[in-house]
Amino acid sequence: MKIQYKELSFWEKLYLPAIVKGLSITLKHLFMWPKFTMQYPEEKPEPGPRFRGFPKLVKDKEGHPKCVACGLCAAVCPPHAITLQAEETEELSWERTPVSFEIDMGRCILCGMCEEACPVEAIVLSDTYELVINDTRKWVFEIDKLLEDWEGKETELFLKNRK
Numbered sequence: 257m258k259i260q261y262k263e264l265s266f267w268e269k270l271y272l273p274a275i276v277k278g279l280s281i282t283l284k285h286l287f288m289w290p291k292f293t294m295q296y297p298e299e300k301p302e303p304g305p306r307f308r309g310f311p312k313l314v315k316d317k318e319g320h321p322k323c324v325a326c327g328l329c330a331a332v333c334p335p336h337a338i339t340l341q342a343e344e345t346e347e348l349s350w351e352r353t354p355v356s357f358e359i360d361m362g363r364c365i366l367c368g369m370c371e372e373a374c375p376v377e378a379i380v381l382s383d384t385y386e387l388v389i390n391d392t393r394k395w396v397f398e399i400d401k402l403l404e405d406w407e408g409k410e411t412e413l414f415l416k417n418r419k
């Protein structure tokens with residue numbers, strides 16, 4: 257079968273109109289359209305209200321962990337990143353509190369199942385998306401670290417954003 261090619265016109269043979277058209281699109285992107293590139297890590301993107309970052313524990317107004325040590329989060333966690341131990345307490349208005357609560361951030365896949373399962377909103381996925389730790393042993397966050405206000409942000413803020 258013989259293929260019929262379209263004959264190029266004089267201007268098409270010059271390629272100039274195509275080059276000018278291509279450059280005009282480049283110039284439009286340079287000067288007229290908004291810039292989406294950020295100079296990360298100097299400029300940090302602000303996550304949206306529904307963003308799910310690394311999980312952390314929530315404190316009540318007196319500073320106690322809201323966790324009632326029911327173990328549901330550990331049971332649903334797909335990569336088994338959560339381990340906790342409970343003890344009975346008489347100091348609080350609920351019966352059990354965690355003596356230890358650890359999350360292996362190296363295993364966490366930020367799925368949010370722990371937040372969904374928790375009956376008392378005691379664990380929440382924060383908007384922290386960067387944790388750079390070279391030593392893998394330090395990826396296991398203990399209860400004190402999980403209760404800290406990371407980057408100075410109150411955990412209540414993350415919960416409010418979920419509503």
Ligand code: SF4
Pocket residue numbers: 311329332333334335336337338359363364365366367368369370371
């Ligand atoms: S976000 Fe998912 S993987 Fe991470 S601790 Fe919670 S349940 Fe486990």
Ligand code: SF4
Pocket residue numbers: 322323324325326327328329330340370373374375376377378379
């Ligand atoms: S599901 Fe909530 S209350 Fe139960 S152990 Fe996990 S964080 Fe604590």
